[in-house]
């Protein structure tokens with residue numbers, strides 16, 4: 571059997587990792603400024619994570635959501651504390667798209683309305699509702715296209731107000747920082763206006779923090795820079811450092827009803843053990859603060875480099891564009907000539923999404939190699 575050929579692959583295979591470094595089978599080392607697409611939060615093969623997951627799989631890897639699972643309760647308590655949302659409740663699932671799918675469903679169940687407002691260039695995942703709210707017709711099948719999703723430009727207050735005034739929308743979905751579009755932020759003022767407008771019109775505000783959350787922006791959630799409190803927040807990626815896991819954080823104003831949401835694998839024992847270990851390590855090693863500090867350092871140093879046209883983002887979620895390079899050319903050069911993994915977005919943007927534990931030394935190594943790469 572062949573693999574279904576949907577990915578453009580680099581001809582390289584990491585087989586092990588340690589912190590912000592990965593290694594191929596012949597022992598060649600690479601600096602990982604990509605984190606496997608913003609997924610590696612506490613670093614590769616963190617010993618506490620390895621022990622927690624290994625111990626759990628040796629005890630009980632899985633049982634269904636028809637019995638008590640105290641690991642889920644422990645995770646909810648820790649996540650509530652770490653995120654600043656101890657009064658919210660938690661629904662666990664398996665991926666980012668699934669988290670958004672459930673968030674939009676919940677908004678619709680709660681309000682009785684059927685429409686979702688989304689923003690230009692948004693990416694919310696590949697499942698049917700999530701991809702319908704993604705502003706990219708190339709990845710929507712005819713089956714996914716629906717009049718229930720309406721797009722307005724990001725940061726366009728007038729268009730947003732006009733749409734919500736119809737009171738037809740169950741929810742608005744917005745990324746804390748747009749990732750796939752190439753690192754574009756809603757302004758703090760726009761988020762505050764959006765939150766107010768949602769309250770006025772009975773629309774639920776869904777913050778997609780799948781890429782920008784879990785410490786990546788230098789705060790636990792990127793929207794926390796604006797001081798708003800959304801009705802629903804979605805997480806995935808860094809939540810379990812690579813073990814598949816998604817989460818929906820739900821305001822106490824939204825009532826649960828037996829059977830309204832559900833999943834076979836979501837919240838399983840292994841995912842919970844992995845996610846608890848991530849929160850423990852994030853707390854013990856002050857990783858949110860590290861993301862803020864090392865991120866600020868990287869952003870300010872990158873802005874000083876001649877030839878760098880634009881640097882966008884916060885914390886360790888950074889997009890940059892360089893004079894004379896497409897994103898894909900620069901990424902290839904960084905990977906094959908300088909042994910550094912980075913991410914891409916659109917034609918010109920290179921994305922940096924390293925582990926939140928990235929050290930200042932590794933940031934300096936990146937800066938040195940990056941300068942060589944763009945002047946070679």
Ligand SMILES: Cc1ncc(COP(=O)(O)O)c(C=O)c1O
Nearest residue numbers: 665666667693694695749780781
């Ligand atoms: C903001 C955002 N939302 C949703 C998703 C979808 O997550 P997943 O690939 O886990 O379904 C992504 C993935 O890149 C994302 O960046």
